[in-house]
Amino acid sequence: MTRPAHGTRSASGPTRHVAPGDLIERALTRRAPLADAGTTAYRLLHRDADGTPGLTLDRFGACLVANLYDGLAPEPALLEAARAKIGAEAVYVKRRPAQASRLTAEARAALAPATPAVGQAVDETVVAENGIAYEIRPGTGLSVGLFLDMRDVRAAVRALAPGRRVLNCFAYTCAFGVAAALGGATEVVNVDVSQSVLAWGRRNYALNGLATRAEDFIFGDVFDWLSRFGRKHRAFDLVIVDPPPFATTKTSRFSITRDLGRLTALAATCLGPGGQLLMCANAAELPQAAFERAVLSDLTGARPRIERRWHEPNLDFPRPRELPPYLKVALITP
Ligand SMILES: C[S@@+](CC[C@H](N)C(=O)[O-])C[C@H]1O[C@@H](n2cnc3c(N)ncnc32)[C@H](O)[C@@H]1O
Numbered sequence: 001m002t003r004p005a006h007g008t009r010s011a012s013g014p015t016r017h018v019a020p021g022d023l024i025e026r027a028l029t030r031r032a033p034l035a036d037a038g039t040t041a042y043r044l045l046h047r048d049a050d051g052t053p054g055l056t057l058d059r060f061g062a063c064l065v066a067n068l069y070d071g072l073a074p075e076p077a078l079l080e081a082a083r084a085k086i087g088a089e090a091v092y093v094k095r096r097p098a099q100a101s102r103l104t105a106e107a108r109a110a111l112a113p114a115t116p117a118v119g120q121a122v123d124e125t126v127v128a129e130n131g132i133a134y135e136i137r138p139g140t141g142l143s144v145g146l147f148l149d150m151r152d153v154r155a156a157v158r159a160l161a162p163g164r165r166v167l168n169c170f171a172y173t174c175a176f177g178v179a180a181a182l183g184g185a186t187e188v189v190n191v192d193v194s195q196s197v198l199a200w201g202r203r204n205y206a207l208n209g210l211a212t213r214a215e216d217f218i219f220g221d222v223f224d225w226l227s228r229f230g231r232k233h234r235a236f237d238l239v240i241v242d243p244p245p246f247a248t249t250k251t252s253r254f255s256i257t258r259d260l261g262r263l264t265a266l267a268a269t270c271l272g273p274g275g276q277l278l279m280c281a282n283a284a285e286l287p288q289a290a291f292e293r294a295v296l297s298d299l300t301g302a303r304p305r306i307e308r309r310w311h312e313p314n315l316d317f318p319r320p321r322e323l324p325p326y327l328k329v330a331l332i333t334p
């Protein structure tokens with residue numbers, strides 16, 4: 001199915017057509033403050049809020065990654081206009097299924113070809129975000145190493161980190177771990193069920209001049225490790241919990257709409273006095289009020305409360321009409 005990807009539709013009004021080059025120019029102007037601050041990774045087009053229904057386009061330095069939703073076909077003129085404006089080396093295309101985390105690895109690979117739709121292949125590139133370097137692998141599946149909508153939360157983790165022991169659950173490429181370590185955490189432990197993303201995380205540490213100790217990169221199931229830490233009274237001052245919407249491992253099954261309260265309470269067993277939880281949900285199907293109820297529901301402290309909330313950063317994730325708010329993040333005192 002091909003749609004006019006550069007028409008700006010309003011709920012009631014007609015479609016307004018904008019030339020692809022003008023549309024990219026307008027989007028770049030909006031993001032200029034990010035580039036001025038030395039950030040080279042940001043969302044350039046965000047669905048209908050930027051005039052491209054069903055399409056997002058992420059800039060990772062000299063690479064672009066397009067995500068197509070709802071069966072949308074790539075629009076060569078738009079991708080080429082973006083490549084030319086940025087001077088990008090390559091544009092990769094990922095076709096997004098409704099629920100990526102429920103697909104097999106093979107199905108995911110078919111949706112996200114390892115070779116670019118436009119330009120020469122780029123195996124890896126290093127981007128900057130608020131002065132932190134991250135390795136991006138644009139041809140690696142649906143996720144390329146950094147979730148751009150968490151930029152403000154990573155900055156907050158860096159600010160919260162000084163003097164704290166941090167546990168980073170569902171660590172992926174350890175982007176939160178790097179931010180915490182650079183911020184001055186006394187200890188940062190990253191846990192993930194994938195060896196390859198933990199190795200990627202160690203490379204991210206090295207890119208930022210951080211030493212890596214094997215015991216700070218734990219390969220295993222978060223549910224098992226939270227239970228183990230709780231049993232052994234191993235305490236942290238900040239526990240970051242950023243799970244996928246669904247996850248099945250050899251030893252656990254998780255659904256964000258069903259199990260968030262249980263996971264929050266389990267994470268709270270690993271906190272020392274004065275410790276806090278950073279709970280995250282990337283789930284449009286979970287409204288804000290339900291998220292807040294869930295993360296507080298199973299906590300047993302005297303006055304569990306949410307201290308701070310974050311959503312998608314509005315400079316590069318302007319609110320689309322076609323998608324309800326999906327990112328929910330809360331800093332919790334249990
Ligand atoms: C949404 S990503 C996490 C993003 C990450 N927090 C970040 O800031 O980039 C989900 C990660 O959770 C990991 N994962 C899923 N289920 C898990 C489990 N039960 N235990 C440990 N890791 C798990 C996956 O391997 C994947 O790396």
